[in-house]
Amino acid sequence: MTASDSAVTDQSGPGNHSTNGVGAPREVITQNRVVIRFAGDSGDGMQLTGDRFTAEAAAFGNDLATLPNYPAEIRAPAGTLPGVSSFQLHFADYDILTPGDRPDVLVAMNPAALKANITDLPHGGVLIANSDEFTKRNLTKVGYDADPLEDGSLAAYQVHSVAMATLARGALEETGLSKKDATRSKNMFALGLLCWMYHRPTEGTERYLREKFARRPDLAEANILAFRAGWNYGETTEAFAVRYEVAAAKLKTGTYRQITGNMALSYGIVAAGQKSGLPVFLGSYPITPASDILHELSKHKQFGITTFQAEDEISGIGSAIGASFGGALGVTTTSGPGICLKAEAAGLAVALELPLLIIDVQRGGPSTGLPTRTEQSDLLQAMFGRNGESPIPIVAPRSPGDCFNAALEATRIAVTYRTPVMLLSDGSLANGSEPWKVPDVDTLPTLEPGFATAPNAPDGSGEFWPYLRDDDTLARPWAIPGTAGLEHRIGGLEKADGKGSISYEPDNHDRMVRLRQAKIDGISVPDIEVDDPDGDAELLVLGWGSTYGPIGAGCRRVRGMGLSIAQAHLRNLNPLPANLGDVLERYRTVLLPEMNLGQLSLLLRGRYLVDIKSYTNVTGMPFKAEEMQDLFVDTLKGDVL
């Protein structure tokens, strides 16, 4: 499919008239893609509402991408701008790459949500507002002098003012539920209305609500009633003249599910344990946005997974190192501030040369920064953030589903080369979701830990030399306690090449520094692939990590304009693919957009002496497709940079 992410409403024809249901016949408009944003107070359940709509879109077979956006505070004061939480969903009948730049439909549950989001809604867009919350008090709270639903200031939009709480309460009158509880179900009313508008199936949500509230059947029924009331409101009132259809996407054949980055990463770790035969030990301290990996893995102990909620970040990695020393797959998960605290222990793991996964779900920094937002600003920390020459391989996934593969790739490197590996995810990957083609378990690569079993001294002494390296990989033996005859001591002090005993000898240190570097430099990583469909592009856009989606969407749009542009995306950031230097040389201009101040550009310029053009934007939000399109067009014109 050659459709682009460009048009705001890619409508194709007026469609037929719906005659099913009890309501008046409606015009049905078929669309290729729609972006819906649910926005409300932190306590309004917008993330849940968005998740449910996403699940229905996924089950229907649309391609989709999502962008949750919520404050770090659990419950900021109700009705205020800082308390606004939103969830954006982009779904389509073709393969899309981003959660969408701007919504086509904005659901605003209160004046704060309207104020915080209305500027993103293009003129002509649909606004559905919960009028119950547009009271004088709430309006004043966010600086509205008059009710925007009434004063004509929203005339540029298609405004639907719906008393959602009142209607939901009305539907629940018979249940005897308290007014407060009944009012809380207004998000399900909104969900029901949107499901009606977009022809979404309803069974999944009803089943979900029954499971979620299994212990409170009264609440389950109340939410289902509110959900149905929303659907019926659309169907029976004449307020909505149009319904929309977005057909299933023509994705590659296979079985799909919806998955977030943190979920895919967790499953990747489970799979890595299963495919290597190693028990998994996760040492972790809670931190946004990485905690969900700890939560998820703690549910899957039947796979031989031990999860340890440590007293701090240092203990998280220290315990994982201990587990790796004992022959488990040690894993630690965190975000940027946690990586700072783990740095010393990561250096110890470099010196010990033991397998270890260090997962950094990057967020905005410095310091506590923007806990719930996204950034790519830990690359140099991952690369160099330890004392001494302390090389660590780095792997970065490009999409939520790709987090699964990245975890397997990181494990391959860690186990094969006996080294800590840094996996750089980020907030947008972690919480964003997309359809994921469920992999065939039998085709996933297996890993052989290859524990040492016998003394190895080349002098025939029968001794065990813990730092005698494999000729090919330069990896040292992994000899685990309990193996007779291989008793040995390792630590952070410099070790004699081969024998591994403490050595302060100058030449030995120089040799060991170079050997550790050579081992990482020699890791086999796949070549980078270039997407250059015309074959004559002069501009290469290079990226890494979560910018893959917006860069790809930008490239599609530019190609849709008849221009040539090439795209390449790095998964292995240390070591870099062997062919990268040649690829960079091949293009007249190399453009590298990053959500930091140019960290990868700095590395590549130093490494390859190529005059890479760096584009940076550090808003805590993912790049937008339109932003990329403009950037690429401007660069092609030679206007900027």
Place this chain on the structure above:
Amino acid sequence: MTATDLGLPTLGGLDGVPTTEDKQTAKDFTSDQEVRWCPGCGDYAVLAAVRGFLPELGLRRENVVFVSGIGCSSRFPYYLNTYGMHSSHGRAPTVATGLAVTRPDLSVFVVTGDGDALSIGGNHLIHLVRRNVNLTVLLFNNRIYGLTKGQYSPTSEIGKVTKSTPMGSLDQPFNPLSLVLGAEASFVARALDSDRKQLTEVLRAAVAHRGTSFVEIFQDCPIFNDGAFDVIRKGGDDAKQRLVPLRHGEPIRFGLENEHGVVRSEDGFGLRFAPVAEVGENALVVHDATRSDPSLAFALSRMSDQDLTHTVTGIFRTVDRPTYDDGARAQVDEAKATRTADLARLLRGNDTWTVEE
């Protein structure tokens, strides 16, 4: 939240660790590394005691692991022919936790010092003992930073003049035993580097205990804090007046002729020393290390003076309570027994759809 009954340990500290019938000697546990402590260092005595003690356990040598942090004492693992890790400063409890949780077939020791365990690693220590991970901590307390050449430590007396405190240190020292008792330690003991017999007795009980066994060892640093413990280390009459040995089930007495004892203080909240002749034998506190309430052990931990006028030694407390590592493994075992580890099913989840040609 619901609480789960984890049950009391029915195992000893070494259950699950493979043993050998082969006769072992101290030499079997001696590595080929040259010992590099200063001449006269108390660490030599502790090393000799540990090398001498390990053979009596009859464990397979490859199933013994010593983990240390940073400091003079933390070189300990290099000198034992077992598995060992010299980790980073203060972090040995974290490494040992990951190892002990995943490997119940290992006998795990943590070797640490007063700076390593109580200053930079203080957080890890209290959480280790609260979790009660099955391992033994040997804290070598010389009340000084030796490896960094003589700064005061968290167990140095107030007013300690060192390179970093030329006008005297200002901070109140930790009482290590009170600290770990406050952190819910299940096994707490103290010994002197110079008293090999008592040290060995304490070690024997420590490894037999299932849970975190915390052993403080007073250890002399002849270079930077020489003679800090001489009044109790050198033996003789003076030492006998100062050292208060604890023996489970026996009245607590000390002195040249055992003429002093420990009795309850009048206000009812603590203990005090008293001449036996004055208070009578029946008034003496009988030591019970197995009391589940830690108040007696804590009160005893407060009876030692920083200036060593009195120093209580022996086993203060040894009680059974659930261990973190046994509990963590039990959860994994239960999950394995009750749920299927079906990777394909996990990856598919509950909501899938199929795209066909």
